[in-house]
Amino acid sequence: MGEFDVIKRFFLRPERQLARADCVALGIGDDCALVQARPGTQIAISSDMLVEGHHFFASVDPRALGHKALAVNLSDLAACGAKPLAFTLALALPKIDAAWLDKFSSGLFALSDQQGCELVGGDTTQGPLNICITVLGEIPLEKGQSQALLRSGAKPGDDLYVSGNLGDARLALEVMRGNLQLEDAQFQLARERLERPTPRIELGLALRGIANAAIDVSDGLLGDLRHVLKASGVGATIRTDQAQAMLAAQSALRAALAKPSGPTDTQLTERLWLGYVLAGGDDYELAFTAPKASRNAVAAAAARARTPVSVVGQIDTELGLRLVNAQGSAVENHFAAFDHFA
Amino acid sequence: MGEFDVIKRFFLRPERQLARADCVALGIGDDCALVQARPGTQIAISSDMLVEGHHFFASVDPRALGHKALAVNLSDLAACGAKPLAFTLALALPKIDAAWLDKFSSGLFALSDQQGCELVGGDTTQGPLNICITVLGEIPLEKGQSQALLRSGAKPGDDLYVSGNLGDARLALEVMRGNLQLEDAQFQLARERLERPTPRIELGLALRGIANAAIDVSDGLLGDLRHVLKASGVGATIRTDQAQAMLAAQSALRAALAKPSGPTDTQLTERLWLGYVLAGGDDYELAFTAPKASRNAVAAAAARARTPVSVVGQIDTELGLRLVNAQGSAVENHFAAFDHFA
Numbered sequence: 001m002g003e004f005d006v007i008k009r010f011f012l013r014p015e016r017q018l019a020r021a022d023c024v025a026l027g028i029g030d031d032c033a034l035v036q037a038r039p040g041t042q043i044a045i046s047s048d049m050l051v052e053g054h055h056f057f058a059s060v061d062p063r064a065l066g067h068k069a070l071a072v073n074l075s076d077l078a079a080c081g082a083k084p085l086a087f088t089l090a091l092a093l094p095k096i097d098a099a100w101l102d103k104f105s106s107g108l109f110a111l112s113d114q115q116g117c118e119l120v121g122g123d124t125t126q127g128p129l130n131i132c133i134t135v136l137g138e139i140p141l142e143k144g145q146s147q148a149l150l151r152s153g154a155k156p157g158d159d160l161y162v163s164g165n166l167g168d169a170r171l172a173l174e175v176m177r178g179n180l181q182l183e184d185a186q187f188q189l190a191r192e193r194l195e196r197p198t199p200r201i202e203l204g205l206a207l208r209g210i211a212n213a214a215i216d217v218s219d220g221l222l223g224d225l226r227h228v229l230k231a232s233g234v235g236a237t238i239r240t241d242q243a244q245a246m247l248a249a250q251s252a253l254r255a256a257l258a259k260p261s262g263p264t265d266t267q268l269t270e271r272l273w274l275g276y277v278l279a280g281g282d283d284y285e286l287a288f289t290a291p292k293a294s295r296n297a298v299a300a301a302a303a304r305a306r307t308p309v310s311v312v313g314q315i316d317t318e319l320g321l322r323l324v325n326a327q328g329s330a331v332e333n334h335f336a337a338f339d340h341f342a
Numbered sequence: 343m344g345e346f347d348v349i350k351r352f353f354l355r356p357e358r359q360l361a362r363a364d365c366v367a368l369g370i371g372d373d374c375a376l377v378q379a380r381p382g383t384q385i386a387i388s389s390d391m392l393v394e395g396h397h398f399f400a401s402v403d404p405r406a407l408g409h410k411a412l413a414v415n416l417s418d419l420a421a422c423g424a425k426p427l428a429f430t431l432a433l434a435l436p437k438i439d440a441a442w443l444d445k446f447s448s449g450l451f452a453l454s455d456q457q458g459c460e461l462v463g464g465d466t467t468q469g470p471l472n473i474c475i476t477v478l479g480e481i482p483l484e485k486g487q488s489q490a491l492l493r494s495g496a497k498p499g500d501d502l503y504v505s506g507n508l509g510d511a512r513l514a515l516e517v518m519r520g521n522l523q524l525e526d527a528q529f530q531l532a533r534e535r536l537e538r539p540t541p542r543i544e545l546g547l548a549l550r551g552i553a554n555a556a557i558d559v560s561d562g563l564l565g566d567l568r569h570v571l572k573a574s575g576v577g578a579t580i581r582t583d584q585a586q587a588m589l590a591a592q593s594a595l596r597a598a599l600a601k602p603s604g605p606t607d608t609q610l611t612e613r614l615w616l617g618y619v620l621a622g623g624d625d626y627e628l629a630f631t632a633p634k635a636s637r638n639a640v641a642a643a644a645a646r647a648r649t650p651v652s653v654v655g656q657i658d659t660e661l662g663l664r665l666v667n668a669q670g671s672a673v674e675n676h677f678a679a680f681d682h683f684a
Contacts, residue, residue, distance in 0.1 A: 051469030127393030
């Protein structure tokens, strides 16, 4: 099987050509794909690259990998409030493994179909396994103004929200690394979050015109939040008790940490647990800010998007990032954001 | 240095933010970039991935690599007649090497600035060296019809043209592999073509409304032409004598092949030489078809684009691809297109 056979067998779906989104004027099979933006819209674009051994284990289910490769890109569209339109896939493969490709493409297309985001082109080549996806999304203009959610709009006094849960992906990773033990049901829950993250597209769309700023949490909340603070020229305070409540598997983690195989020192336990939530990485939730006066609007948007959101802190005039506990006392910040080269 | 330092030091150019193309509403630094298509236009999109050891040698000049990574993508825009707008860069690096990144980015930006194609976003991660670029270009609509040059428009009786030269990139590769010897001046000429290809953007733009079909020659003329023939439902005949004249370094090659270190059998010599031209790969020229009645228009377009073009054959009603010599006798086709997995 050669590269064109791979494209034809696993990535061309002629039956989809008719059902194709209006925006795709020309899909796979020419030098370029052609995408037609609707009048009064902008195109949002983002690229993410996943490398074996860095972003995923070689043993990962290829279906989950196909899902995740697209999901992490869609998460960037969600953070801008963009509606997914189309994507390109560039794939370096060590060899052609039909069973692997079949599963990978089925995981990819399940999410692509669910989100109405069409594969329009790309590249297939030999090399160490590497998956690079570029997504295009649509952002409406209103009176010539972009409705994109940006990192730069956070205002002092804004509530700081996070969607869904934080920390479970890292928890699964630590179990897979042999650093922690969890009951199987709890591990599977956490692993699902690591391997099959849910891009918060609906929430991003619902927050247009409501949130002042947004970002997707991929390197850990504290690290990603710093980008928002810097772009907006503001600071923030995070309530560690509210943040800790974001861990879905917290009861399991509590039990795991209390076992002889886990750390027994209470402070260390707390620090580990909070670290997963605040700086675990691979969460693909949205962190966003909105005025306190918009709490009802945020709650309604979250309900429309069927996505839970929680307040974990607030935006301050004072620059920098502070952690405080339920009593308002400062909590030391030991937590480093994920850096691929650190 | 971490990943954000890499972006800031080598890829953010704040002084460019003001001079930025009109189409770029938001560049590097948010979850997505925002691109604004002008009314009455389509967006052309293409992705290409370059992998060390497959697309380039580890020893390549990083400046040339930066140029080539963007050039091969721009070549796809050229083949559609698209005007370059913007690109994303996803980069996997084994380690952070400031000297390498400095040269790589300078080669990349020299071409990007020359073509008015702005870097708007991307990804930086650790992994085996891999460069994935996605380009966006603009195609005008006329009365709602796309002006893109497609693979599917070739008509029987059309002239088959190729721009510039073919075969020199492969010639350089064979010298670098130790399979051939060339005088240094000739090798440098061929190597320049391998490492710093010229995307034929101006020619693609000039051919809108004139050419019936176009493709960029990246895997070798015969292989790429087959995509045009298949998409158009036609066949073609190539004149091997006209094709052979496309090799810029042909005199040098002739001399090299006559030397004791080269093959001495005349038939083998001919076959090698023709093979480089017809199936060498990495040429990044345009192959295109146009009605015989448009020869003056093609010549004028080529002159406007300051790009030489040559007729190397014609499109036939009879399916399949035929090679004939100057006397019209059939030449056997031994030449396989480049396939990354063959």
